[in-house]
Amino acid sequence: MEEKELEFICEEKHPHYQKINEVKCTEPDTEQIETLSNMFKLFADNTRLRIICSILNTELCVCDLCELLDLNQSTVSHQLQILRNAKLVKYRREGKQIYYSLQDEHIEQIIRNKFSTYFRRGG
Amino acid sequence: MEEKELEFICEEKHPHYQKINEVKCTEPDTEQIETLSNMFKLFADNTRLRIICSILNTELCVCDLCELLDLNQSTVSHQLQILRNAKLVKYRREGKQIYYSLQDEHIEQIIRNKFSTYFRRGG
DNA sequence: CTTTTATATGAATATATGTTCATATGTTAA
DNA sequence: TTAACATATGAACATATATTCATATAAAAG
Numbered sequence: 001m002e003e004k005e006l007e008f009i010c011e012e013k014h015p016h017y018q019k020i021n022e023v024k025c026t027e028p029d030t031e032q033i034e035t036l037s038n039m040f041k042l043f044a045d046n047t048r049l050r051i052i053c054s055i056l057n058t059e060l061c062v063c064d065l066c067e068l069l070d071l072n073q074s075t076v077s078h079q080l081q082i083l084r085n086a087k088l089v090k091y092r093r094e095g096k097q098i099y100y101s102l103q104d105e106h107i108e109q110i111i112r113n114k115f116s117t118y119f120r121r122g123g
Numbered sequence: 124m125e126e127k128e129l130e131f132i133c134e135e136k137h138p139h140y141q142k143i144n145e146v147k148c149t150e151p152d153t154e155q156i157e158t159l160s161n162m163f164k165l166f167a168d169n170t171r172l173r174i175i176c177s178i179l180n181t182e183l184c185v186c187d188l189c190e191l192l193d194l195n196q197s198t199v200s201h202q203l204q205i206l207r208n209a210k211l212v213k214y215r216r217e218g219k220q221i222y223y224s225l226q227d228e229h230i231e232q233i234i235r236n237k238f239s240t241y242f243r244r245g246g
Numbered sequence: 247c248t249t250t251t252a253t254a255t256g257a258a259t260a261t262a263t264g265t266t267c268a269t270a271t272g273t274t275a276a
Numbered sequence: 277t278t279a280a281c282a283t284a285t286g287a288a289c290a291t292a293t294a295t296t297c298a299t300a301t302a303a304a305a306g
Contacts, residue, residue, distance in 0.1 A: 016184070020191045023177050027191075033176075037169050044163035045294075046156050053156075054146050061139070062253055068143045068150075075295055077254055096252045096303050168264075185283055198265055200284055219273050219282045 042086050047071065047079050052102070055089065059101035165209050170194065170202050175225070178212065182224035 014020060028036070043049060050069050054060060060068070065076045080100060083089040090103045131144045151159070166172060173192050177183060183191070188199045203223060206212040213226045 014187070014190050016187050019181065019183070020187055023181060023183070023191060026180075027173070028176055033169050033172050037167050037172050040163050040167035040172075041293095044160050044167040046160050047294075049156050049160050049163075050150070053151055057149075058142065058146060060142070060146070063137070063251095064139050064143055067137050068146060072296065073253075074255085074297075078294075078296095081254075093253095093303085096250095098253060164263090170264080186281095195266065196283075197267075197285085201264075201266095204284075216273085216283095219280095221283065 042083065042088060047075065048083060051076070051079055051083065052088070055101050059099040061097040061099050063097070165206065165211060170198065171206060174199070174202055174206065178224050182222040184220040184222050186220070
């Protein structure tokens with residue numbers, strides 16, 4: 001069990017102090033929130049979403065993506081870097097070209113699990 | 124069946140023109156991408172996530188949220204407005220206070236469904 | 247070894263977004 | 277009706293993020 005350092009609100013300070021204190025106990029900590037919002041940020045951009053959708057079922061090289069999505073090569077590379085850092089995509093070199101594909105076979109599942117972990121509601 | 128206006132790539136223009144054209148057929152359109160990324164943006168912010176988590180199982184008024192999350196009243200109101208516009212939260216007035224709660228009982232489900240719709244991968 | 251092609255990356259810029267301040271609106275109590 | 281409190285909101289500001297340009301790196305071809 002993890003020990004949380006919580007500052008509970010007292011009655012004088014707030015009329016709903018009890019309810020607030022209860023919610024405080026179930027709050028995800030700063031790190032969890034940060035992790036979760038960072039994950040959502042990855043999907044919260046049109047360009048990245050389009051890239052992800054493009055390689056849902058196949059691998060593509062950078063210039064494929066540029067052509068397909070009608071984007072600047074630099075833009076694609078920068079966004080791929082973000083997806084790489086997040087370990088959302090993997091890549092392999094074949095000659096001069098670098099082929100990108102989804103790192104995990106089940107991005108969908110990953111997200112679902114994160115949701116279940118952090119957003120499970122009490123009965 | 125919807126008719127898509129696709130500009131297919133020709134052989135001269137790109138070596139992988141076939142693969143690209145195939146992917147082009149399964150791409151979500153601009154509107155779908157926009158909708159999806161907007162949805163992720165809602166969850167891609169620490170403050171909004173914390174607010175959402177706080178009202179997962181209970182309703183809270185604005186000053187409860189300010190106290191609980193140690194945030195400026197204006198900040199909370201602005202973020203609640205965003206969540207209201209997205210129909211993610213609902214509210215009711217009781218005297219001077221306004222109580223917020225989740226609009227839908229199953230945010231988790233909503234997201235999952237969106238995922239399933241847009242991110243389903245071919246076998 | 248030089249040139250060409252594919253990709254990556256730092257820096258500059260443009261844009262979007264979150265927070266704060268000041269103040270407006272709406273409700274209750276005096 | 278006025279004062280006090282809770283919340284909302286426009287404008288200013290600060291910050292984060294995406295895109296572009298210029299250029300570096302890396303591989304292949306000549």
